[in-house]
Amino acid sequence: MDELKQFAGLLIFGNIENLILAAQGVVAHVNPFVIGILSLIAVCAWLAIGTFGTKIAMKYARYINFAGGLAIFILGIKSMIESGVLF
Template sequence: MSLSDYKEFLGLLIFGNIENLVLACQGAVACVDPIMLGILSLTAVILWFIIGTYGTKVAIKYSRVIEFIGGFVIFVLGVQSVLTVFHII
């Protein structure tokens, strides 16, 4: 297998890592215990790896929908964290 075989999954890889980063930032803003936050972040990464490894064949036909949902979730979580920081919600 070459690197080009994984080219179509680049969006999923990027969105998966960005979602984890957004969730970690929200946890830091909410003053979550750093050890627990690290454990939960590591769990999220492992779950993404398992889903990506074993669920790819099933999910490949839904990749555009999955990317859209991931992007929408990132947007919503980003807006939520900004509103929380500025004490709007």
């Protein structure tokens, strides 16, 4: 369990990323059923990747956390710009 603690931040911010992506879908007027199906496919893919790739990824946990955080930050800024909150 101690080995997985380093991924806690990525798990928490991954949920925030899902909210950001959902907001982008609403702004873009995307069909919610299509988004739901694509989300389920993505979740299943990430589950498979996480299940089979965890041992390999442990070596690169710091880089993975940084890349995930950066992606969340960029998507958040992008969604705020597109919604008119910024600029």
